[in-house]
Amino acid sequence: MKHEQHRNMNRFYILLNVLTFAAAAVNTGSHSLCFLSTFIIGETPFPEFTVLTMLDDILMTYYDSVEEKAVMKVGQQLNEEKQTFADMIFGALHEGMRDQANFLKRHFNYTNGVHAEQRLDCCELLSHNKPGGMKMFDAFNGLNGMELDYDVHHHALHTETKWPIVFDTVKLEYNKKLYAYFLHPVCIEALETALKELKNHVFRKVKPRVRLMMKPHADSGGARVSCLATGFYPRHVNLTLLRNGQPVSEHLVSGGELLPNGDGTYQMRKSLEISAEELQQKNNYTCTATHLSLDNKLDIHWDYDPGPPTAVIASTVLLVILVCLVAPIAVFIMWKKRHVVSRTSSQSDYSAASTTEEKELEELKN
Ligand SMILES: *[C@@H]1O[C@H](CO)[C@@H](O)[C@H](O)[C@H]1NC(C)=O
Ligand SMILES: *[C@@H]1O[C@H](CO)[C@@H](O)[C@H](O)[C@H]1NC(C)=O
Numbered sequence: 001m002k003h004e005q006h007r008n009m010n011r012f013y014i015l016l017n018v019l020t021f022a023a024a025a026v027n028t029g030s031h032s033l034c035f036l037s038t039f040i041i042g043e044t045p046f047p048e049f050t051v052l053t054m055l056d057d058i059l060m061t062y063y064d065s066v067e068e069k070a071v072m073k074v075g076q077q078l079n080e081e082k083q084t085f086a087d088m089i090f091g092a093l094h095e096g097m098r099d100q101a102n103f104l105k106r107h108f109n110y111t112n113g114v115h116a117e118q119r120l121d122c123c124e125l126l127s128h129n130k131p132g133g134m135k136m137f138d139a140f141n142g143l144n145g146m147e148l149d150y151d152v153h154h155h156a157l158h159t160e161t162k163w164p165i166v167f168d169t170v171k172l173e174y175n176k177k178l179y180a181y182f183l184h185p186v187c188i189e190a191l192e193t194a195l196k197e198l199k200n201h202v203f204r205k206v207k208p209r210v211r212l213m214m215k216p217h218a219d220s221g222g223a224r225v226s227c228l229a230t231g232f233y234p235r236h237v238n239l240t241l242l243r244n245g246q247p248v249s250e251h252l253v254s255g256g257e258l259l260p261n262g263d264g265t266y267q268m269r270k271s272l273e274i275s276a277e278e279l280q281q282k283n284n285y286t287c288t289a290t291h292l293s294l295d296n297k298l299d300i301h302w303d304y305d306p307g308p309p310t311a312v313i314a315s316t317v318l319l320v321i322l323v324c325l326v327a328p329i330a331v332f333i334m335w336k337k338r339h340v341v342s343r344t345s346s347q348s349d350y351s352a353a354s355t356t357e358e359k360e361l362e363e364l365k366n
Helices: 002-024 080-107 169-197 276-280 310-348 356-365
Strands: 031-041 049-055 058-064 115-125 131-140 143-151 156-161 209-216 223-232 237-243 253-260 266-274 285-291 298-302
Touching (some): 031 080, 049 080, 049 169, 058 080, 080 131, 115 169, 131 169, 143 169, 209 285, 223 237, 237 253, 237 266
Antiparallel strands (some): 031 049, 031 115, 049 058, 131 143, 209 223, 223 266, 253 266, 285 298
8 A cells, every 4th residue: 555655646746747847838928827736635744735826937826725825935925805816716626626536536446545636727828918728637646637728719628538527518618618707817817917926036037057067987088078057047048068169969968858946947957978089089068058048148168178297387386486485485594593693692792782773783793
């Protein structure tokens, strides 16, 4: 049972990632608002029901069945009217998902253990603020079972179900009206409002920090050249590794996955393995990044430059140390020795010199 639970939870997180990325993979210029809801049957450390609201890839609100209150994660908290409305919608979603999850658990003859239903509801605004359609994906224990696609321009609802949920004419008409008069306008209005209120987050531009690194492989004599761009927003970036000014063929380059940094920014790394022979060729590797935050492309150079031979540097440095440091010290010490000797001799003749000035004068005379 433990194993089964574990597997289900794993599937659940994999799906979560896939859905989040699918939803956020929107073109620049368009924006989406998505509700990612999870209902869990069985004992887990998590609340039975949670909803995350994502504005593009920004976590906007969090709601769970323990607090029953939508909490803004960015910007200002909701006003009283919006708060009541959001809590009511999420409460209704909770009820709906409880019924569906229990129905599916009975249908699949599942007994004990942990079972999770996940739903993703998204609406989008296309470029020039043109409202797009609305999509819903529903999955149980990590397996997609139902998809709804509402086309606002043709007022059409496309449904696809693997579960025994029949969309007969009556149910289809009811759902079309539900989308047309409630779900779609509410979602679009929430999206428009959120874009206005959170414009400092949505439209922020954060420059990537780009580094080109080389890690030698002690065993093979080869090396790995990596270009890392990190800390940028939005997520769209083009990172290119070049060898002697020419882009390295993509199939030789590994990495390139976009990874979240956890602070709302992203990172991407691209690497190239170079053999010991190639390393001998002393190629010039560079890295280029293009990003919305950069007016021009950012070129990062790292020339393969072995520098002047070490022996020459060492002897030069030694000479400099000798001339600048050792010689004056030697002179000083020699002078100091004489100084001490003469001082001792003058001290024996105490009466002749009572003050320092007089002593020094005396030394100078000597
Ligand atoms: C669940 O059990 C019933 C009765 O044993 C059976 O008829 C049905 O096919 C099972 N359902 C699934 C999805 O395995
Ligand atoms: C990346 O390259 C593609 C193709 O050249 C281009 O259309 C896109 O605008 C570039 N993206 C960025 C962020 O520079």
